[in-house]
Amino acid sequence: MAKTRAPYSDLVAGYVTSAFANDQFKVKTPGGDELTIKTNSATYAEQSRNLGDGWTNPPKGYQDMLTEGQYVFAFGLWYPQNGAEFLEAKHLMFPATSKDDYVFEAADWWVNQVREIGDFYLNGQFGDGDIDFRKYRTKLFLDGSRVDESIEVKQPMSRTVYGFAPTHLMAESGNTRQETDTISRTVYGFASAYLLTGEDRFLEAAEKGTKYLQDVMCKRDREGIVYWLHAAEMQDDGSVKDILPSQFGDDYGAMPTYEQIYAIAGPTQTYRISGDPAILSDIEKTIKLFDNYYKDNGPQGGYYSHLDPATFSPTAESLGQNRAKKNWNSVGDHAPAYLINLWCATNEDKYADFLAYTADTIADHFPDYENSPFVNERFFEDWSHDQGWGWQQNRAVVGHNLKIAWNLLRINSIRPSDKYVKFAEKIAAEMPKVGMDVQRGGWYDVMERLTKPGEKTVQYGVTIIGPINLAGGAPYHSSQVYARNLTAFLQNLVKEGKVRPAESDDIIRDTLLTQGGEVTNGRVREMLGLPAAVAAQ
Numbered sequence: 402m403a404k405t406r407a408p409y410s411d412l413v414a415g416y417v418t419s420a421f422a423n424d425q426f427k428v429k430t431p432g433g434d435e436l437t438i439k440t441n442s443a444t445y446a447e448q449s450r451n452l453g454d455g456w457t458n459p460p461k462g463y464q465d466m467l468t469e470g471q472y473v474f475a476f477g478l479w480y481p482q483n484g485a486e487f488l489e490a491k492h493l494m495f496p497a498t499s500k501d502d503y504v505f506e507a508a509d510w511w512v513n514q515v516r517e518i519g520d521f522y523l524n525g526q527f528g529d530g531d532i533d534f535r536k537y538r539t540k541l542f543l544d545g546s547r548v549d550e551s552i553e554v555k556q557p558m559s560r561t562v563y564g565f566a567p568t569h570l571m572a573e574s575g576n577t578r579q580e581t582d583t584i585s586r587t588v589y590g591f592a593s594a595y596l597l598t599g600e601d602r603f604l605e606a607a608e609k610g611t612k613y614l615q616d617v618m619c620k621r622d623r624e625g626i627v628y629w630l631h632a633a634e635m636q637d638d639g640s641v642k643d644i645l646p647s648q649f650g651d652d653y654g655a656m657p658t659y660e661q662i663y664a665i666a667g668p669t670q671t672y673r674i675s676g677d678p679a680i681l682s683d684i685e686k687t688i689k690l691f692d693n694y695y696k697d698n699g700p701q702g703g704y705y706s707h708l709d710p711a712t713f714s715p716t717a718e719s720l721g722q723n724r725a726k727k728n729w730n731s732v733g734d735h736a737p738a739y740l741i742n743l744w745c746a747t748n749e750d751k752y753a754d755f756l757a758y759t760a761d762t763i764a765d766h767f768p769d770y771e772n773s774p775f776v777n778e779r780f781f782e783d784w785s786h787d788q789g790w791g792w793q794q795n796r797a798v799v800g801h802n803l804k805i806a807w808n809l810l811r812i813n814s815i816r817p818s819d820k821y822v823k824f825a826e827k828i829a830a831e832m833p834k835v836g837m838d839v840q841r842g843g844w845y846d847v848m849e850r851l852t853k854p855g856e857k858t859v860q861y862g863v864t865i866i867g868p869i870n871l872a873g874g875a876p877y878h879s880s881q882v883y884a885r886n887l888t889a890f891l892q893n894l895v896k897e898g899k900v901r902p903a904e905s906d907d908i909i910r911d912t913l914l915t916q917g918g919e920v921t922n923g924r925v926r927e928m929l930g931l932p933a934a935v936a937a938q
């Protein structure tokens with residue numbers, strides 16, 4: 402029998418190279434492999450469909466659709482046969498009605514899609530009532546309904562900045578927290594929906610959302626700067642609790658640049674439509690915040706990634722791992738989030754200069770092609786590489802590499818530079834080879850920067866493996882068994898929406914590791930050298 406990854410469920414995408422005959426066809430994947438795909442009497446097909454559309458059959462039977470050059474997605478199971486392997490397709494999807502006639506190239510495709518997305522959020526957040534951003538909640542279920550909004554407060558707190566109090570005094574929130582950057586991105590979406598559709602409900606939502614951000618999340622300083630809260634928490638009595646420092650993981654307790662950047666993404670897009678001078682004033686004063694506090698005005702240049710929320714210093718010891726650091730988000734996110742739209746709205750040279758400054762900084766410091774096909778994204782103050790930070794370590798975000806190429810070319814159209822074009826072309830040449838899923842299409846999220854596809858390498862004494870198809874190493878049936886066991890465990894653990902107490906069930910008790918700040922599991926206590934737990938009386 403052939404050495405195979407099968408049987409397991411998988412997806413193959415590619416162009417048909419051998420037309421359908423004898424219940425099979427061949428495709429060439431984005432990575433260049435030619436693979437055999439078979440069908441049977443249970444195989445079915447559909448046409449790619451837009452949001453809001455019902456099931457759509459292809460214009461012809463799938464057998465007639467599978468002609469040379471047609472792009473197809475095939476979902477199925479891999480099987481070994483005669484020293485080779487093939488995919489038995491269960492489900493086929495065609496993004497084109499015929500060769501080169503892709504459904505998403507229809508004139509109204511993206512207009513219809515943004516309309517569906519906009520209406521989803523309007524209905525999910527505000528229902529049939531008025532667009533009132535006091536009702537906005539960060540978390541929605543996939544059907545658009547809002548997650549339970551219950552809140553348990555350990556100690557009441559007035560409308561003061563949240564985050565400087567000891568952790569044990571902080572509120573434990575359900576879904577009453579409104580995050581500034583989330584609202585701002587939603588506002589950006591509403592404003593963009595209006596620009597594409599011209600439908601007034603989206604403009605109303607964008608303008609009301611912008612006004613809400615200005616009234617609730619925006620803080621105007623006597624120095625003539627503006628800064629934005631991380632979030633606000635809605636209280637049962639109708640009051641609002643301010644949360645200035647970030648509550649997110651590795652940014653906790655600081656003011657990351659990207660949160661301030663994305664706070665003005667929505668208002669800037671709204672300003673493109675309305676030209677409201679009050680919006681422009683808050684945007685300009687936020688840029689003053691960037692220039693006065695986040696910018697390294699010394700010889701190194703660039704923008705720091707975090708400020709201390711009490712002193713507004715980027716070098717405060719309290720910032721810990723974020724002290725005196727720079728990264729992609731602090732330098733590059735200005736352009737796509739708001740700055741290009743601000744230039745489009747005003748055509749002012751000072752914003753074109755700002756764009757060129759960010760592009761120059763990226764082009765000068767981010768390439769690292771002697772060591773990796775990916776850019777380096779995190780830096781110390783002097784632009785030496787920071788490859789030990791938080792979750793990222795020496796990893797690449799594939800989307801950041803692609804975003805750099807996109808924005809360099811956008812900025813090049815305003816302030817032409819050969820180095821922008823050459824850098825973008827280098828990214829375009831490298832990313833498909835290392836960042837793309839060569840079998841299924843699409844792009845990976847995060848990758849080790851030192852990974853070589855299909856190879857095993859050793860760096861700094863660490864062995865890094867680069868399997869091209871990691872999913873293929875997991876047998877189909879063992880994955881099913883694991884999923885079933887996990888589902889059964891969770892169904893036993895949670896009853897009527899509540900976690901059952903450990904003493905109610907032997908399985909729950911034996912799998913419980915810690916409770917109330919104590920290690921409760923006997924075997925774990927023994928491994929840690931702790932005395933046996935005292936049984937409850």
